[in-house]
Amino acid sequence: MPDLLLGIDVGTGSTKGVLTDLHGQVLKTHVVEHGVSCPHPGWAEQDADQVWWKDVIEVCQTLLNGAPYTGHDVLGVALSAIGPCLLPLDQQGRPLRPGILYGVDTRATQEIQELNTLIGEEHIYAFSQMTLTSQAVGPKILWLKKHEPEVWNKTHTFTTASSYLGFRLTGRHIMDRHTASHYMPLFDPQSGQWSQRYAEHLCPLSMLPDLGWSDEIAGTVTPEAASITGLKVGTPVTVGAVDALSEAISVGVVQAGDLMVMYGSTTFFILVQDQPTPDPRVWTVSGAFEGQINLAAGMATTGALTGWFRQNLTEKAPFSTLFEEASKIPVGSEGVMVLPYFSGERTPINDPLATGMYAGLGLHHTRGDLFRATLEGVGYGIRHNLETFQALGAKVNRVVAVGGGAQSRFWPQLVTDITGIPQILPRVTLGASYGNAFLAGLATKHLTLQDLEQWTSGQDLITPDPANHQRYSLFYPMYLDLYQQNRTWMHRMHGLL
Template sequence: MSAEPAQDLLIGVDVGTYSSKGVLTTLDGQIVAQHVVPHGISVPRHGHVEQDADAVWWADVVTILLELLREPGTAERVAGVACSAIGPTLLPLNAGGRPLRPGILYGVDTRAQAQIDALNAELGEAAILAHSDMALTSQATGPKIRWLREQEPEVWAQARTLTSAGSYLVFRLTGEHVIDHHTGAHFMPLYDPRTRTWTDRFAASVLGDRGLEVLPRLAWSDERAGQVTAAAAAETGLRPGTPVAVGTVDALAEGLSVGAARPGDLMVMYGSSTFFILTQERPTPDPRVWSVGGAFAGQVNLAAGMSTTGSLTRWIVDEFAREQDTAAAYDELFTQAAALPPGADGLLMLPYFSGERTPVNDPRARGVVAGLTLSHTRAHLFRAALEGVGFGIRHNLDALRDLGADVRRVVAVGGGTKGGTWLQIVSDITGQVQELPRVTVGASYGDAFLAGLAAGALTRDDLDRWVQPGPPVTPDAATRAEYDRLYGLYRALYPATREIVHAL
């Protein structure tokens, strides 16, 4: 009789805005295999940003798992699996757990501004801030739930569960409706950060006559949500009964992937948008940012996010270098941008091409390019975009410090860290040292760690073994005076153009 195979592997899968990625690791974090599946977003009208839950989210997960488990005997060795995804999103499900419409994305989707205004008027902005530890913005899911109730009554009538992207993946794997506290906090004002429970205090203004039973069960990211069902195993190749972690949003998983999990650690994620997560010992509520639960029981995160960063550089490549291979165009533009002086020869950009989240919190904000002349090239535009994002990152760091948050260490992660040019520009603008771990696989690597915790194969102390530091990016003091001057102009540009942009 042959012995059972050792369960010495872990799987993490992350569904991002423009691609999904999976990783197969050993219990000590060594990468065995990876797989990436690209996808797109749907913008049916301005301000509405959506994705199909089955055709994109679940289909990507299935494709990735089948690829990672391709070698015979691999599934039997997997100790646990965890998923993360874009969030917070809103996905209504019918009584059978099937999606009733495409998922409504996180803060880049700005459709619910009228509902934000209505909730603020009905409940009071001060009352909402005191209750939720943050103000209503386009990142909040509660106003989007109200939008769904008001604008799509036929969908609302059939909805029996209101979930998010990562929670839907957990449901497809386990049959369990469960959501992590980090994501749940964004379902404000339905979440009470003091009791860590759903609350009906303001529920009528969001859910109408529905009760809190339409919301998934709350749990911490490293807890076990359930186990892989026979039906999910048949689709994915996973072993039935494999433990599945609760998981979380992509940004929090990305923070874990680079070891940003202790108080004072700030993760800056350079993706299609830029996201910030600061691990704290106690909350510091402020309407400019988001105060949410962390990955582990009792943890608090201060989160912030810019709407259009990597997607802005992609827009420039798509529109101004469409005749080139995308990868080659990026290489050329980064090289050319690195050769230009700070300030891109008099060009300044507000990167608010999809509105802006923190600390501006203006869904009606738009991109502004100031100082254009006939001598400027696409490389100047690209450099101005990199610097515009850098100024936006400095704006967010200033906001965190203004409210008394303790930032002790900055760890960078994400696709925008490749090559170093963008990181150097940001360090020069902010004056901030940025740490860059040797292995920067992304959120899926953090998911694999969560899978190990949920399966009982790892402890939190093992994170130090998984994450090895690389060389830091240090600011160039020679650029400081010029960037300080330009930052002042950047901060003045938004209020100077806001009313014109809103009118447009």
């Protein structure tokens, strides 16, 4: 009987599962596409059962359908998902509404202001090592309490996407500490536990899951879950993680000084640290393993923006065609510049009212100009985040590029030229599900961190073109100015809608 590991990741736009052996060889994969619901401006939701859990069931049934593997071959399961999300459950563990997504959902802007006034922004930052932004779950709990009292009155437990899936498999409510860090100001980063300090303003701590590390076992597969998924009763299931954390592990970003840049639906950054360097512009959170700190950051739209461009500004042209057109356009996109704030912006400006912008347009501009400008706009945003890391003294030894946007060498090369910082590009990237398979082996003691080197071998180094970098360095200050000069307009426009 084979000894296999199962990793599943529920991302913003799709769910992927992978079966591996103990040496990291991929034996079988399956992907399920899904969407995001945006019922109001600034809202982003997904149905916990009809998207998250339904996808997991399909992945398990497909991978474990007996051709040639079954659930009896699986030594352990690890799950990751988008996060941090807010999902209210009733006393039986049933979702009471769709899950409210991470920082791309900006509905709780007013509640951020209320909590800052009530508690004091400086007190929240001193306690949580972060300021309240759209990424924080505490304001979304307050939003639910104010705007959906009928849901609030029925809520027994608050959970997130990965924790809900772990609950469906094991019957246990447990959340990883990386995600819990964003449930501020309810989480104490010093103790790694929930805190009563500000709970009276939000919810009783009894409504929150237990806490664990991503390389720990949350529980085992129940008979009910086994009958639905095809997994064996008693199979160990790990605590879980956010997708970006598992993606970082999948490419060996586990040592202090390792930085992952994930080109996904959003751009997400995870820098592994042994000592925190907190700053209000970014997020200081717990890592995957006990004793580790992550300096994290995230833009709001990356793949989501290129997807919007393809859907609305082309006749659904293949991305390969769009990238080819962009590659023929010179640095600076013939004077077009893009602010990629199409769902507000997270770090480092943390402005949920920021809006996207195409500036410098003329009748001579082509689709290729606009698409390259879109890619460059994301690149400027990445540089803004990396310069923020540098400004606060965070130690970065190496940068690893991952995600769907890194599948083509063109975009990472463009970003490297903009930032002037080399990026390591893994020759094979399978994403968070692959990192989860490794976590399953780690949690079940079938693997150690030393085995990760074998799992992640094979990398290329992308270095900046000096001439391109010099040229981009002339445009980059204009990118920063474009937001500053239009920030008041953006906020005024939001107030009129």
